[in-house]
Amino acid sequence: MTSARSVTVRLLDKEYTISCPDGAEAELLASADYLNDKMREIRSTGKIVGLERIAVMAALNMSHELLKSKEHNRHTIEDQLRRIGAKIDHSLQRIDRDD
Known part of the structure; x- marks a missing residue:
């Protein structure tokens, strides 16, 4: 059984x-720092007021970033697989010609 520990994080000057x-703990603190930075960016625009609204906008922005990153990674992997497949096809064609 994994034991838990309490960690205090600070988001927009609230603990x-x-x-x-x-x-x-280190991962949690790094995540909280990232979230805090995103929340500060949103607050600094002055367009959104209120901790809850800022938190929701930060969560939506971070979700969007994550989805874009996943899509980019999926395309990258697909491209790599296509290149590997092409190399395999090319090698098999050379083997067939040599036989």
């Missing part, structure tokens, strides 16, 4: 105590 598994 939150979060429970996380032992050993995951």
Whole structure:
């Protein structure tokens, strides 16, 4: 059984105590820093007021970034697989010609 630990994070000058598994504190703190940066960016525009609205906009922006990154990675993997397939096809054609 994994033990949990409480970690305090700070988002827009407000502290939150979060429970996380032992050993995951650094990841949680890095995630909180990233979220805090995104929330500060949104707040600095002055267009969105209120902690909840800022948090929702930050979450939506981060979700969009994640989806774009996944799509980019999927295309990259597909391209790599196509190139590998083409190399295999080329090698098989050379073997067939040599026989």
